[in-house]
Amino acid sequence: MARDGNRITQLRLVDFRNYSSLTLDVESRFIVLAGDNGSGKTNLLEAVSLLTPGRGLRRATYPEMANLTGSGGFSVRAGVLDEQADSVDVLTMMRPDTASGPQRQVRIDGTNARSADELLALVRLLWLTPAMDGLFTGPAGDRRRFLDRLVLTLHPEHGRHATDYERAMRSRNRLLAEDRRDESWLSAIESQMAETGLAIALARAETVHRLKAAVCEGFGAGAGFPIAGLELASGYGPVDLSRAAVDVEDEVAGRLRSNRPLDRAAGRTLEGPHRSDLLVTYLAKSMPAALASTGEQKALLIGLILAHAELVLATSGIPPILLLDEVAAHLDAGRRAALFDILDHLGVQSFMTGTDYALFSTLEGRAQILSIANGSLT
Numbered sequence: 001m002a003r004d005g006n007r008i009t010q011l012r013l014v015d016f017r018n019y020s021s022l023t024l025d026v027e028s029r030f031i032v033l034a035g036d037n038g039s040g041k042t043n044l045l046e047a048v049s050l051l052t053p054g055r056g057l058r059r060a061t062y063p064e065m066a067n068l069t070g071s072g073g074f075s076v077r078a079g080v081l082d083e084q085a086d087s088v089d090v091l092t093m094m095r096p097d098t099a100s101g102p103q104r105q106v107r108i109d110g111t112n113a114r115s116a117d118e119l120l121a122l123v124r125l126l127w128l129t130p131a132m133d134g135l136f137t138g139p140a141g142d143r144r145r146f147l148d149r150l151v152l153t154l155h156p157e158h159g160r161h162a163t164d165y166e167r168a169m170r171s172r173n174r175l176l177a178e179d180r181r182d183e184s185w186l187s188a189i190e191s192q193m194a195e196t197g198l199a200i201a202l203a204r205a206e207t208v209h210r211l212k213a214a215v216c217e218g219f220g221a222g223a224g225f226p227i228a229g230l231e232l233a234s235g236y237g238p239v240d241l242s243r244a245a246v247d248v249e250d251e252v253a254g255r256l257r258s259n260r261p262l263d264r265a266a267g268r269t270l271e272g273p274h275r276s277d278l279l280v281t282y283l284a285k286s287m288p289a290a291l292a293s294t295g296e297q298k299a300l301l302i303g304l305i306l307a308h309a310e311l312v313l314a315t316s317g318i319p320p321i322l323l324l325d326e327v328a329a330h331l332d333a334g335r336r337a338a339l340f341d342i343l344d345h346l347g348v349q350s351f352m353t354g355t356d357y358a359l360f361s362t363l364e365g366r367a368q369i370l371s372i373a374n375g376s377l378t
């Protein structure tokens with residue numbers, strides 16, 4: 001049974017995209033945003049996606065999010081029920097006058113958040129957007145980012161490891177490029193890369209391992225969402241990550257040391273979790289997901305998200321919040337009804353968009369249906 005936490009109860013936007021001002025009391029676990037093309041449906045989801053660290057579901061810059069005719073800044077404020085079902089006030093904003101460049105500030109109950117971990121521990125959030133339709137055919141970096149979002153909902157510290165790893169890797173690349181043979185400095189950086197890089201790789205591996213089981217056993221499979229086969233390429237080539245952590249860390253640090261000439265010549269670090277990939281197959285047809293039809297790829301992706309929601313629920317007792325942009329339109333009536341029933345059963349709070357109300361008719365009585373036009377609720 002899901003607990004009553006991890007839920008948004010109110011949203012207030014100021015100067016965000018095409019919303020100059022919006023206040024919305026969120027009264028349901030199903031929120032349907034219906035409206036014409038360009039009305040502001042995805043913008044609202046994007047605002048909600050800023051309740052986790054990062055640049056949101058479009059990966060836009062913060063100045064792009066500020067209303068073109070507004071002050072130059074924006075704010076998104078949310079009332080949130082945390083995992084203990086206590087009310088928390090989350091405010092994230094970009095000031096118009098930031099001298100040090102556009103940055104996003106986060107305040108939780110009026111106090112500046114010290115780190116991204118605080119937000120991650122407060123809100124578990126995932127999204128599915130039309131831009132992710134090419135996930136299986138696109139670059140590995142997109143799949144890594146997708147996987148990392150899944151990992152973050154189970155391991156909030158994953159984000160800090162990723163930031164620390166990236167920072168250390170940039171320092172190492174710079175030292176190698178400048179040909180500075182400062183052995184102790186390089187070794188210290190490589191040790192840090194080995195430690196944080198392995199933490200990243202192991203968190204990903206554990207998530208993929210558990211997700212594989214959830215995909216096969218979950219509700220999605222029974223409801224006709226195809227089962228995805230999942231394998232993870234760690235980015236560490238032949239290194240066996242299943243051995244004792246201290247041995248693997250030594251081996252990885254040793255490989256970084258011996259790869260210095262190669263990495264210097266390439267101008268980048270050639271091994272590590274930044275080269276990892278999530279390999280997805282369409283099991284029923286024994287083919288890479290990239291070869292499946294557009295509709296099949298979408299169904300695979302939805303199946304993965306549903307399995308992950310079940311996994312988060314099984315792990316924490318609380319399902320993630322889902323932002324599902326234009327998902328219903330791609331599903332036939334049977335699968336659409338099955339999707340809604342699974343979300344209902346899991347107790348997921350889901351924000352869904354569509355241009356056509358009819359797509360959500362089976363949610364009548366269960367959903368808060370909002371009509372949007374030109375950045376306003378009508």
Ligand SMILES: Nc1ncnc2c1ncn2[C@@H]1O[C@H](COP(=O)(O)OP(=O)(O)OP(=O)(O)O)[C@@H](O)[C@H]1O
Nearest residue numbers: 017018037038039040041042043064065066067068
């Ligand atoms: N910074 C901004 N300031 C003002 N308007 C913006 C800004 N950024 C985007 N917009 C506009 O917001 C409008 C709504 O965009 P949004 O992506 O939310 O539409 P949508 O309702 O999801 O439409 P669709 O059904 O076509 O996906 C668009 O007309 C877009 O040009």
